[in-house]
Structures are given as C-alpha cells and as structure tokens.
Amino acid sequence: xxxxxxxxxxxxxxxxxxxxxxxxxxxxxxxxxxxxxxxxxxxxxxxxxxxxxxxxxxxxxxxxxxxxxxxxxxxxxxxxxxxxxxxxxxxxxxxxxxxxxxxxxxxxxxxxxxxxxxxxxxxxxxxxxxxxxxxxxxxxxxxxxxxxxxxxxxxxxxxxxxxxxxxxxxxxxxxxxxxxxxxxxxxxxxxxxxxxxxxxxxxxxxxxxxxxxxxxxxxxxxxxxxxxxxxxxxx
Amino acid sequence: xxxxxxxxxxxxxxxxxxxxxxxxxxxxxxxxxxxxxxxxxxxxxxxxxxxxxxxxxxxxxxxxxxxxxxxxxxxxxxxxxxxxxxxxxxxxxxxxxxxxxxxxxxxxxxxxxxxxxxxxxxxxxxxxxxxxxxxxxxxxxxxxxxxxxxxxxxxxxxxxxxxxxxxxxxxxxxxxxxxxxxxxxxxxxxxxxxxxxxxxxxxxxxxxxxxxxxxxxxxxxxxxxxxxxxxxxxx
Numbered sequence: 001x002x003x004x005x006x007x008x009x010x011x012x013x014x015x016x017x018x019x020x021x022x023x024x025x026x027x028x029x030x031x032x033x034x035x036x037x038x039x040x041x042x043x044x045x046x047x048x049x050x051x052x053x054x055x056x057x058x059x060x061x062x063x064x065x066x067x068x069x070x071x072x073x074x075x076x077x078x079x080x081x082x083x084x085x086x087x088x089x090x091x092x093x094x095x096x097x098x099x100x101x102x103x104x105x106x107x108x109x110x111x112x113x114x115x116x117x118x119x120x121x122x123x124x125x126x127x128x129x130x131x132x133x134x135x136x137x138x139x140x141x142x143x144x145x146x147x148x149x150x151x152x153x154x155x156x157x158x159x160x161x162x163x164x165x166x167x168x169x170x171x172x173x174x175x176x177x178x179x180x181x182x183x184x185x186x187x188x189x190x191x192x193x194x195x196x197x198x199x200x201x202x203x204x205x206x207x208x209x210x211x212x213x214x215x216x217x218x219x220x221x222x223x224x225x226x227x228x229x230x231x232x233x234x235x
Numbered sequence: 236x237x238x239x240x241x242x243x244x245x246x247x248x249x250x251x252x253x254x255x256x257x258x259x260x261x262x263x264x265x266x267x268x269x270x271x272x273x274x275x276x277x278x279x280x281x282x283x284x285x286x287x288x289x290x291x292x293x294x295x296x297x298x299x300x301x302x303x304x305x306x307x308x309x310x311x312x313x314x315x316x317x318x319x320x321x322x323x324x325x326x327x328x329x330x331x332x333x334x335x336x337x338x339x340x341x342x343x344x345x346x347x348x349x350x351x352x353x354x355x356x357x358x359x360x361x362x363x364x365x366x367x368x369x370x371x372x373x374x375x376x377x378x379x380x381x382x383x384x385x386x387x388x389x390x391x392x393x394x395x396x397x398x399x400x401x402x403x404x405x406x407x408x409x410x411x412x413x414x415x416x417x418x419x420x421x422x423x424x425x426x427x428x429x430x431x432x433x434x435x436x437x438x439x440x441x442x443x444x445x446x447x448x449x450x451x452x453x454x455x456x457x458x459x460x461x462x463x464x465x466x467x468x469x470x
Contacts, residue, residue, distance in 0.1 A: 127420055142422065144379075145432075145464070146439050146456065164458035168439060185362055187377065187425035197380075204381050204403060221381065223399035229380070 001132060001152070002110045003045040004101050006094055007033050007118040008052050019196045019232060020217075028213055030082070032121040032193060035208040037085065040116060043128040047116075048086040050097055055082060099159045106156035115160070116150045117143075121202045121210040122188040123150075131189060136182030138174045141189035142167040150189050155179050199230045236367060236387070237345045238275050239336050241285040241329055242268050242353040254431045254467065255452075263448055265317070267356040267428060270443040272320065275351060278363040282351075283321040285332055290317060334394045341391035350395070351385045352378075356437045356445040357423040358385075366424060371417030373409045376424035377402040385424050390414050434465045 011022065012029035020028060033049075040047040049055065090097040104110040114132060116123070131141050131150050138158050143149035146165035153160075157177045161169055174181045191201050193210070202211050203221050214230075222231035246257065247264035255263060268284075275282040284290065325332040339345040349367060351358070366376050366385050373393050378384035381400035388395075392412045396404055409416045426436050428445070437446050438456050449465075457466035 124420075142440070144422075144426075145435060146458070165439070165456055168456070185359075185421050185423050187379075187422045188420050190422035190425070191379075200380060204400070205377070221400055221403070223381065 001045060001112040001114055002048060002101070002104060003040050003114045003116060003132075004048050004050050004088070004098070005033065005036055005040070005116050005118050006050040006098060007055075009055065010052070013119070013194065015195050016199075019199070019230075024217065028210065028217075029119070031209040031213045033118045034079070034082065035121050035206070035210050036116060036118055036123055037082070038079065038208070039123045039125055039128055041080075043125040043132065045114075045128075045132070046086060048088060049082070050088050050090060050101060052089070052091045052097070054089055055087065095160055095162050098162070102153055102156070102159065105153065112152055112154045114150065114152045117192055119193045120149055120189060120191070121193050121208065122191045122205050124188055127184075127186045127188040130186060131184050134182035134184050135180070137179035138170065139182035139184060140167060140170055141184040141186055143190050143192045147192060149192050150184070152182075197229060203230065236280060236347040236349055237283060237336070237339060238280040238349045238351060238367075239283050239285050239323070239333070240268065240271055240275070240351050240353050241333060242290075243287050244290065245287070248354070248429070250430050251434075254434070254465075259452065263445065263452075264354070266444040266448045268353040269314070269317065270356050270441070270445050271351060271353055271358055272317070273314065273443070274358045274360055274363055276315075278360040278367065280349075280363075280367070281321060283323060284317070285323050285325060285336060287324070287326045287332070289324055290322065330395055330397050333397070337388055337391070337394060340388065347387055347389045349385065349387045352427055354428045355384055355424060355426070356428050356443065357426045357440050359423055362419075362421045362423040365421060366419050369417035369419050370415070372414035373405065374417035374419060375402060375405055376419040376421055378425050378427045382427060384427050385419070387417075432464060438465065 009026060013025040016025050037047045088101065090100055098115055102113055104113060131139060131152060134152065137155040139152040140148055141150040146167045148162065148166040148170055158174060158179055171181055191198065193199065193202060199214060199219060200221055202214055203219065218233040219230050220233060222229050244261060248260040251260050272282045323336065325335055333350055337348055339348060366374060366387060369387065372390040374387040375383055376385040381402045383397065383401040383405055393409060393414055406416055426433065428434065428437060434449060434454060435456055437449055438454065453468040454465050455468060457464050
C-alpha cells in the first residue's frame with residue numbers, strides 16, 4: 001500500500017492565526033507532519049510526502065533540534081529527517097494532486113493508495129491499522145464537519161474532491177461508481193487540528209512532538225470554564 | 236452489564252438555544268435519548284434511564300406520533316415507549332447520581348456498569364459493542380473537549396466526577412486506584428451533541444429519529460462556506 005501525506009508549508013494552519021504567529025503555525029504544522037509520518041511508519045508503512053514544491057526543511061527551525069529530542073524520546077532510534085523521506089512534488093491544488101497519485105491504481109503501479117492528512121496529530125499506529133485494514137473499495141475516516149481526513153482507495157474508478165462536504169461527496173461518488181465503502185469510526189482520525197479549539201485534543205490525547213511543541217509554547221488545558229479549552233500562559 | 240443512560244428533561248441542551256427554542260430543544264433531546272436507547276438495545280443490552288424525577292413522557296409532544304414513525308422505519312417492530320423503560324430516579328446532580336448507580340458494584344448487584352450519555356445521537360450498536368467489549372477495569376470513550384461520553388466500570392474502587400476535564404480526571408483517578416483503563420477510539424461516541432456546530436454531524440452520520448427531527452425542523456447540511464455547518468431553511 002502506498003501511503004501518501006499531502007503537505008504544504010505555505011501559510012499552513014491559517015485558522016490558528018488567532019493564537020499562533022505565522023512562524024509558529026509553520027513550526028507546529030511541521031511537528032504535526034512529523035507525528036503523522038512517525039505513526040504511519042510505526043504502523044508498518046513507508047510514508048510518502050506529497051508537496052507542491054520540494055520541502056525546504058532548512059526553513060523549519062526545529063529540524064536539527066527536534067531530531068535529538070526525538071532520539072531521546074524514542075529511546076535511541078534516530079528519526080529519519082523529513083528531507084530524506086520519499087517525496088512526490090506536484091504543484092497543483094490538493095484535489096488534482098491527490099488524483100494524480102491515485103492514477104497509480106489504473107497504471108497498475110499500486111494495489112491500494114492511502115491518503116492521510118498531515119494535521120492528524122492524534123493518529124496512532126492502532127488507529128492507522130484500522131484504516132489500512134478496513135474493508136471496501138474505498139475506506140474513509142471522516143473528519144469533524146464532513147471532511148475526509150484519511151482514506152484508502154483500492155479501485156481506479158474513484159477520484160477525490162476535497163471541496164465542501166467531501167465525506168458525503170466521496171460516499172456518493174463511490175456509490176455512483178458501484179464501489180463498496182468502509183467507514184472507520186475513529187475519534188483520533190476524525191480530529192484534524194485546524195482551529196484553536198482543536199489544540200486541547202492534542203494536549204489531552206497525545207504525547208508526541210505536536211503536544212510537546214504546544215506545551216513549550218505555553219499552552220495548557222484550561223478547564224476553568226464549562227467547556228474545556230486551552231489557555232496560553234503569559235510568556 | 237447494567238447500562239445506564241442519565242437524562243434530564245429540564246432545560247436540556249441549553250447551548251443549542253441560538254438555533255432551537257426551549258420546546259424544540261426538549262423535543263430534540265428526547266429524540267436523541269430514544270436513538271441512544273434504541274442503539275443500546277440493538278447492541279444486546281437493556282437500557283436503564285437515570286432521571287432526577289419520574290419522566291413525564293406526556294410532556295414530550297412526539298411520544299405518540301414518533302412511535303408510529305418508528306414502527307414504519309424499523310419495518311414493523313414497535314418501539315418500547317420511554318415510559319415503559321426501566322428507570323432509576325435520583326434527584327441529585329449527575330456525578331453523585333451516577334456514583335449511586337456505581338455502588339451496585341460494591342454491593343455485588345452488578346459485575347459491570349456502563350454509563351452512556353443521552354446526547355450521543357451518533358451511537359450505533361457497533362460503536363457500543365466496542366465500548367462494552369473494551370478491556371480495563373474502567374473503559375472510557377472520551378468526548379470532544381475532554382469529556383467522558385461513555386464508560387464501563389468493572390471495579391467498585393472507581394467513582395466518577397463529571398466536572399471539568401473529566402476524561403483526564405477519570406484516567407488519573409483510575410491510575411491512583413491502580414486500575415487499568417481501556418480507551419475507546421470512536422468518533423461516534425466522541426460526538427456529544429451540545430452546540431449548533433454539532434448538528435451537522437447528526438445529519439451526516441445518522442439516519443435515526445434525531446436526524447429526522449432536524450430535517451423536519453428545516454435543518455440541512457450547509458457547505459457553502461469553507462467549514463461545513465448547518466443551515467435552517469426559512470419556515
């Protein structure tokens with residue numbers, strides 16, 4: 001199975017702008033990407049990045065520093081830098097770029113292609129195993145609000161369209177093509193980290209680089225209100 | 236296993252006030268309760284209601300009407316009215332009332348007690364099977380924002396406290412009591428329907444009474460914005 005992680009480093013996570021500067025959002029997006037890549041690898045697959053242009057990892061100020069951090073955290077096993085990851089460059093928008101990768105199915109270059117979003121900071125090997133092992137010509141892990149956070153495609157007759165309510169649209173597209181659909185019921189895969197309110201999920205449910213980055217940046221769980229959120233400590 | 240569904244009909248779902256009148260919120264809360272009760276029964280357990288006072292089902296204007304609807308929907312099998320459900324009345328707040336039920340474990344009256352919130356409109360028999368079958372002295376299905384949407388308790392040494400970040404607090408309480416914890420990774424069980432933004436999940440992922448009620452009330456999926464939500468049609 002080819003496991004693809006689309007990622008763009010240009011103005012990432014813009015909806016986090018109320019709580020993070022553009023430089024911070026970029027750092028945090030890279031940390032989430034690293035967590036996703038690590039989880040895919042731990043699930044037994046080789047992650048492949050799909051990027052609009054070659055990844056300028058030197059522009060990520062944490063690349064050097066975090067390698068040593070991770071070495072420590074993982075008990076000595078050095079993490080492969082993002083720059084050394086298998087990468088496909090496609091400068092088209094997300095939907096045509098992903099459909100470009102899915103053409104491997106028609107070409108016979110892959111029997112299955114998985115697309116896993118780079119902001120699934122809560123992804124674990126167990127959750128990804130459930131995704132990769134789900135039945136169906138198409139298996140979908142829906143995101144909150146009707147998105148498609150991760151999917152596995154096994155039939156060349158399916159194409160993605162990430163615009164709008166893509167979960168519903170993808171189910172319809174599969175039905176129209178007489179393809180079976182598996183749905184993966186996972187809170188971890190349903191949680192894409194887009195908005196300030198999502199940060200609490202990272203702090204509560206993960207212990208990876210993204211959570212460490214948030215804590216270093218002063219974020220902590222704030223349960224002083226009836227709805228739990230995050231609070232950023234004065235720096 | 237005793238499967239308990241706490242429910243109060245007094246000013247339910249107050250955070251839905253921006254989009255639903257108090258009478259509508261009450262109707263919708265009853266419909267969600269019915270969906271949850273039906274899913275528990277389909278998962279092979281007899282649901283038991285935990286209410287602060289005897290349930291005045293005649294105050295639910297849909298009780299009669301919806302029985303016939305459900306009869307039709309379920310292909311002829313009449314649904315048991317809520318008034319005929321096993322019910323425990325406890326007028327204390329949620330936390331002490333639930334701990335009152337958990338005392339059955341110490342008394343030897345139950346080997347396991349499950350607590351399932353009444354607003355889990357996305358709950359399916361499959362998701363509940365995963366909860367009921369999860370390992371651990373305590374098994375928790377976390378909700379968004381750190382809540383405890385459903386749990387199974389098998390040890391009398393555990394008590395709930397629903398205030399604040401209860402998922403984190405329950406994990407700590409279990410650890411302090413040297414109890415093992417299972418975590419159920421389910422988007423369906425993680426989705427408690429509290430706020431207007433949650434309604435889209437009901438429309439997208441369920442086909443039960445709650446979704447039918449929302450559609451009848453004029454709600455539909457609105458994907459005209461970048462973030463998908465719901466829109467209420469002009470009446």
